[in-house]
Amino acid sequence: MExxxxxxxxxxxxxxxxxxxxxxxxxxxxxxxxxDVETGKGFSEAGLLYAWEILPAGEDGG
Known part of the structure; x- marks a missing residue:
């Protein structure tokens, strides 16, 4: 994904x-x-200590 x-x-x-x-x-x-849109805090993915994924457009996990 680009x-x-x-x-x-x-x-x-x-x-x-x-x-x-x-x-x-x-x-x-x-x-x-x-x-992070909610907190306004910026970060590099190099500093993340947990797994995460980008959800496809329209999917909110609900």
Whole structure:
């Protein structure tokens, strides 16, 4: 899947929790940067300590 900078994605965490993250692009090392839409906190996927997946468009896990 090709990610689009500035686009929001629905994410399912390994706990089953559903989150909405905005993809902010890749840095010079190729790491993807995200922003949690609810909290406004940005992070690199290199720092994530849990499994997650991007849900297909229209799927909210409910």
């Amino acid at each position: 990610l689009e900078s500035g686009r929001n994605y629905v994410i399912r965490l390994c706990s089953g929790e559903i989150r909405e993250w905005r993809f902010d692009g890749r840095d010079s090392c190729g790491f993807a940067w995200w922003c």
